[in-house]
Amino acid sequence: MYRSYFGLHRHPFDREVPTEQLFAAPVLDELHARLNYLVETRGIGLVTGEPGSGKSTALRRLRDSLHPDQVRTLYVHDTSVNPMDFCRQVALELALDPPYSRALVFRAIQDEVLRLARVRHLSVLLIVDEAHALRPDVLGLFPMLANFDFDSVGRLAILFAGQAGMRQRLRLAHLEALAQRVTVRYNLAGFDRDTTRAYMEHRLRIAGCDRPLFAEPAIEAVFNASQGLMRRIDTLAHHALVAAASGKARIVDIDHVARAAEEVRP
Numbered sequence: 009m010y011r012s013y014f015g016l017h018r019h020p021f022d023r024e025v026p027t028e029q030l031f032a033a034p035v036l037d038e039l040h041a042r043l044n045y046l047v048e049t050r051g052i053g054l055v056t057g058e059p060g061s062g063k064s065t066a067l068r069r070l071r072d073s074l075h076p077d078q079v080r081t082l083y084v085h086d087t088s089v090n091p092m093d094f095c096r097q098v099a100l101e102l103a104l105d106p107p108y109s110r111a112l113v114f115r116a117i118q119d120e121v122l123r124l125a126r127v128r129h130l131s132v133l134l135i136v137d138e139a140h141a142l143r144p145d146v147l148g149l150f151p152m153l154a155n156f157d158f159d160s161v162g163r164l165a166i167l168f169a170g171q172a173g174m175r176q177r178l179r180l181a182h183l184e185a186l187a188q189r190v191t192v193r194y195n196l197a198g199f200d201r202d203t204t205r206a207y208m209e210h211r212l213r214i215a216g217c218d219r220p221l222f223a224e225p226a227i228e229a230v231f232n233a234s235q236g237l238m239r240r241i242d243t244l245a246h247h248a249l250v251a252a253a254s255g256k257a258r259i260v261d262i263d264h265v266a267r268a269a270e271e272v273r274p
Contacts, residue, residue: 010253020215020249021242027072030141031210033119033203036066039194043046043070043167047079047133050162051206052154055169057196060239063169067135070167084164085137087146092145096132114153121164122156133165134238140170144182174217198236201228207238208245222260229265244268 011019030036039055043066046053057063071081082101084094095113099106102120106113124130135144136251156163168174172195178187199207205227211220222230226248234240245260247268252260 010249014249015216016212016219017216019246020211020217021246023242025178025211025214027069030065030069031207033062033199033207035199035203036062036069039066039070039196040073042192044073046167047074047131049191050131050165051128052150052166052186052189052193053165053168053194054174054190055194055196055215056172056174058172058198058237060237061112061196061198062238063196064137065170067137067239071133074133076109078130078131080124082132082134083137083152084134087102087136087138087141087245088143089146090143091146091149094142094149098107101134110148114149117153118156125163131165133167135167135169137169139168140174142170147177147183147186151189154189173207180256181246198234199231199238199241200236201231204231204236204241207241209243211245220259223263226260226265228271229262233265243272247271 011017032078043053043055047070055066055081056064067083071083079165080102082098084097084101086097087094089097090112092113095110095117096106098115098117098118103118104113104120107116121132150166154162154164154166175193175195177183178190208222208227208230222245230241230244231250234244244265247269248260248264251264251267255264257264
């Protein structure tokens with residue numbers, strides 16, 4: 009309802025942002041560089057953060073930056089499954105018809121990764137989203153899955169993305185073999201005040217806004233209420249714009265943000 013009122017050509021804080029227009033925050037740029045290093049070295053990486061901190065944005069940016077003639081990207085997000093079902097998901101991502109034996113499907117995955125490396129000269133990246141929900145017996149698969157030629161060569165890059173509790177889980181004794189193989193660790197925190205302001209201005213700019221639309225106290229209120237987490241910023245800013253348009257205001261003030269925070273409060 010507020011697009012036409014504020015002269016925007018799209019909703020500024022929705023999720024449908026082309027990769028080339030994603031906000032390039034310094035923390036996200038640093039993470040992107042580390043993830044590219046992970047792919048190049050075919051290591052195991054872990055990205056953690058609170059819900060809404062930008063993990064999905066970072067994964068999408070990484071996926072879209074990788075050339076399909078160089079890297080085959082696999083994506084698994086249904087993680088609350090048993091080892092057999094997890095292996096079947098990976099096999100299906102590789103376009104395999106998974107056998108009904110876990111040992112056979114495990115071997116089929118490794119054989120296909122080797123074939124892609126040797127025949128098609130492709131690296132393979134397995135992204136495991138919502139990794140904090142993985143069962144211990146599934147987590148125990150990964151050291152074996154990444155073991156090629158007596159663990160002397162890397163063929164498969166693995167990237168776990170999940171909530172902060174995943175870091176604590178890897179400290180458990182029975183997961184030491186996996187923890188030792190993690191070469192990239194990064195925790196995404198919320199933006200600071202200046203980055204929150206820059207992020208909001210960026211999103212408004214790519215939506216066609218050519219003037220300040222949030223008063224400075226409103227931006228401060230969004231930052232305080234969102235703790236700098238991208239998804240919370242998006243939700244609060246969207247509802248604040250609705251409140252401002254409903255009141256026929258030309259600029260979003262702190263009262264509109266307060267109304268938005270009340271609306272989205274659980």
